[in-house]
Amino acid sequence: MLKEFYLGKWQVFPSEQSVSNGKERIKLEPKAMDLLIVLARAEGEVVSREFIFEQVWKNQIIADHVLYNLIANLRKVLEDDPHHPQIIITVPKKGYRLLAQAESPLQQGNITDEKTDKPSWLKSALVLSVLVLVGVLSWRFYQTDKITLDSADIKTKNQSAPSIAVLPFDVFHSQVDTQYFADGLVEEIIHQLTVIPDLAVTARTSSFAFRDQGLDIQALAHKLNVNYLLEGSVRKDQNILRITVQLIKVEDSTHLWSKVFNVEEQEIFTLQQDISLAVVQSLAPEYTLQSSGRLRKHPELGDxxxxxxxxxxxxxxxxxxxxxxxxxxxxxxxxxxxxxxxxxxxxxxxxxxxxxxxxxxxxxxxxxxxxxxxxxxxxxxxxxxxxxxxxxxxxxxxxxxxxxxxxxxxxxxxxxxxxxxxxxxxxxxxxxxxxxxxxxxxxxxxxxxxxxxxxxxxxxxxxxxxxxxxxxxxxxxxxxLLPDYPxxxxxxxxxxxxxxQADKTLEHMDFARQQLPEKNIYMITADAVDYFHRGEYDAAWQKQEQVALVKGGGYLEHQLKSLIYLHNDELNIWLQELEFLAQQWPENSSLKMALGLNYYFSNDCARSLMHYESVISDDAYLRGKFNVMAWGISHLANMAFCYCQQGSEKEQQMLALLEAQINQYDLENFDTPGADLVKAKLLLLTNEPDLAKVYLESHPLQTWQLNWLVDKDPAIGFLTD
Structure with missing residues (x-):
């Protein structure tokens, strides 16, 4: 048994599964203590994620988020700020290590087992720690981004109806297959419950995210947004499974019922229905599984x-x-x-x-x-x-x-x-x-x-x-909720x-770069956009060129390249390439949008409208997409200007659509220069030049890296001359 030791102000008692700061003693879940011991034994060296899985969960196959949540809860107990950790350090793409020096109660030094001064498996831990493990991510984000989780923010369920989460069953048996067996039982119970009308059932992915977390009933229910929990345990004695199940009402943490089932392995497929039926009879007695649901078919014998x-x-x-x-x-x-x-x-x-x-x-x-x-x-x-x-x-x-x-x-x-x-x-x-x-x-x-x-x-x-x-x-x-998700x-x-908000942009971009592979297509695209908005056009182009064209390319790629060519006064070269691609991929609508955009910037309204109108019917395409307007682009405004040049009655229709589009946005608490540029175009097109000038001279637009678009936009140039 590992002896007691200190981590900073915390005294750790492995034999008692607890930690103390001198004022209070806090009980840890067994898996949390196992994890803490694994990290402490490494004496400040990085311990790989895979080695942690091997030692804490033995040979079970466990999803990564289970480890992430266990680390998060351990940090919470140890009052270890994830923004400025002093105890548990995440080493991106490698694993975890302890920053605080682990010390024995009476003197500084290595943590020791009672039988040996150094664990024999430490060498293998150090070997594994140098592996690059995609998905082990750093836990840190801006203080200004730190929020209190409130599942009410995303509630869409009718809370007057019962809602339930089936938690992973505890397993008291050394065989790994028993854990798989228990997980399979839980999944089938979840499936059975989902067929009951008016019973909201949390998916397996979510309920299993809190395996071994040691959260109390109220905390679990809050995170999963349910008012009932089903929990259980499995013990195996030869071929007999003893399964204990409890249905808990979250409001007052009472057990509505507790049942024990003793079955042979081959009876597990009928057991799942018995458990589900017992739940239904408690929560929705007017329904029966026999009439409203059916078992999924698994082989009852064999491997x-x-x-x-x-x-x-x-x-x-x-x-x-x-x-x-x-x-x-x-x-x-x-x-x-x-x-x-x-x-x-x-x-x-x-x-x-x-x-x-x-x-x-x-x-x-x-x-x-x-x-x-x-x-x-x-x-x-x-x-x-x-x-x-x-x-x-x-x-x-x-x-x-x-x-x-x-x-x-x-x-x-x-x-x-x-x-x-x-x-x-x-x-x-x-x-x-x-x-x-x-x-x-x-x-x-x-x-x-x-x-x-x-x-x-x-x-x-x-x-x-x-x-x-x-x-x-x-x-x-x-x-x-999911700090390691890029x-x-x-x-x-x-x-x-x-x-x-450039500083925050940089922080979150750097965070994502630490966790995603260098050649990840999403990271490459995000880097291309980031370079472009910082005015590093060559770097943006080089990044975008790493993304292979698929069926002629996508809208973001075409827009990015269009603006780079526009900035460099080389639209003629790009238009030739776009026309060639459009012949190759005649069904690619984003190519037509790109041609409409580029002919607009080339002051060729006839061709611009030809391409726009081949895509936009009843303003369905790209209507309401803020992520397009955020670049200072509005296809509706472009079309309205070109209709104005032609003396077409469609101008007013486009202006009405553009105004409705802008009004549906929630922009009051943000500086959005791209949208301000489009608002200025709308005001110019509706004969309000004084108000347009206010937008064009606003601070956000003046300090915007893309403010050169003001001089490049034909509508603004024509209407302000």
């Missing part, structure tokens, strides 16, 4: 189910390496049970992820994923997740109508399927239907509040809609960039 559970645990880590390992497990499952529909869908979904990582060729990814989906639907033609997978496949290959049909089918079969809501939201987002996309993102978030990508999607949608206060709050919530840092950097 196929265990391969599926192991594969699911590996896939949850979401790195290419673990996804490839997960695929091996899923393939073994279907080899043993060829009609295992869920395993086939897992194969298809994870192959799509490898395709998104560019580790599978498009034709290979498509054929193998479609085959897996077809087999699953052949077994169960009413399988919601299979249709959600089909929708995701269609999105990846630009088949939007087929994708929408698949998602709507999935949601008809399972209206609570977060996977379908999120990806349908993404489909709507890329088609610029941001209001409807936000609705589906919010539904997905209500069922899965700890989802990193959905938290980002909600914040980003609010930003695109120009709801800057709400977007800032949601981005900050995402960073505080997308939310990039989103915050983008918002700060367009609202003239």
């Amino acid at each position: 196929a189910y265990m391969h599926f559970l192991r594969g699911s645990a590996m896939a949850a880590k979401a790195t290419p390496e673990y996804i490839q390992k997960a695929l091996i497990e899923f393939e073994q499952a279907v080899a043993l049970q060829p009609d295992y529909a869920l395993a086939h869908i897992a194969i298809g979904m994870n192959k799509m992820v490898l395709y998104q990582y560019r580790l599978l060729a498009p034709e290979v990814a498509r054929s193998s994923t479609q085959k897996a989906i077809d087999i699953a639907l052949g077994v169960d033609q009413f399988m919601p997740v299979a249709f959600a997978a089909q929708g995701l496949l269609h999105i990846n290959f630009g088949e939007f109508e087929q994708a929408e049909k698949a998602f709507l089918t999935a949601l008809e079969l399972d209206p609570k399927l977060a996977l379908a809501h999120h990806n349908y939201g993404y489909l709507l987002w890329i088609q610029d239907n941001h209001s409807k996309a936000l609705n589906h993102f919010n539904i997905a978030l209500a069922h899965n509040p700890m989802s990193a990508i959905t938290n980002f999607a909600v914040a980003d949608s609010l930003f695109v809609k120009g709801q800057l206060s709400a977007a800032l709050k949601q981005f900050q919530h995402c960073v505080a 997308a939310c840092h990039l989103g915050l950097a983008n918002l700060y960039r367009f609202t003239m």
